[in-house]
Amino acid sequence: MATHMKTTIDINDDLFARARRLTEQRGITLRALVEEGLHRSLQAHAEPARPPFLLPTFGEGGLTPEAEVKGLHRVILDTHAEAYTPGAAIAPPMVHDRADRAP
Numbered sequence: 001m002a003t004h005m006k007t008t009i010d011i012n013d014d015l016f017a018r019a020r021r022l023t024e025q026r027g028i029t030l031r032a033l034v035e036e037g038l039h040r041s042l043q044a045h046a047e048p049a050r051p052p053f054l055l056p057t058f059g060e061g062g063l064t065p066e067a068e069v070k071g072l073h074r075v076i077l078d079t080h081a082e083a084y085t086p087g088a089a090i091a092p093p094m095v096h097d098r099a100d101r102a103p
Contacts, residue, residue: 011019023030070078 019030019033023033026033
C-alpha cells in the first residue's frame with residue numbers, strides 16, 4: 001500500500017493556470033499531473049544503466065591484442081572501473097609472448 005506525503009508548494013500563477021486547464025482537458029487531478037511530472041523528471045535525471053559486461057575477445061574466442069599485452073584481468077578492470085575497489089590487491093598479468101613459443 002502506497003503512502004502519501006502532504007506538502008505545500010508555490011507555483012507561478014501562469015504555470016498553475018496552464019496546469020489547471022490541462023487537468024480539466026485530461027480529466028485528471030492536479031496531484032496526478034504533478035506526480036506524472038515528477039516521475040518524468042526523476043527518470044530523466046536517473047543514472048544511466050550500466051552497459052552489459054562483454055568479455056574482450058577476438059576471432060575464434062582468442063583475446064584482443066590489448067588483452068594479449070596488458071593481460072585480461074587488467075583490461076577487465078580498466079573497462080569496468082566500478083568493479084575495482086581501490087587498494088585491493090591486483091595480481092600481475094600473466095602475459096605469454098607467442099613469439100617465444102616454439103612452433
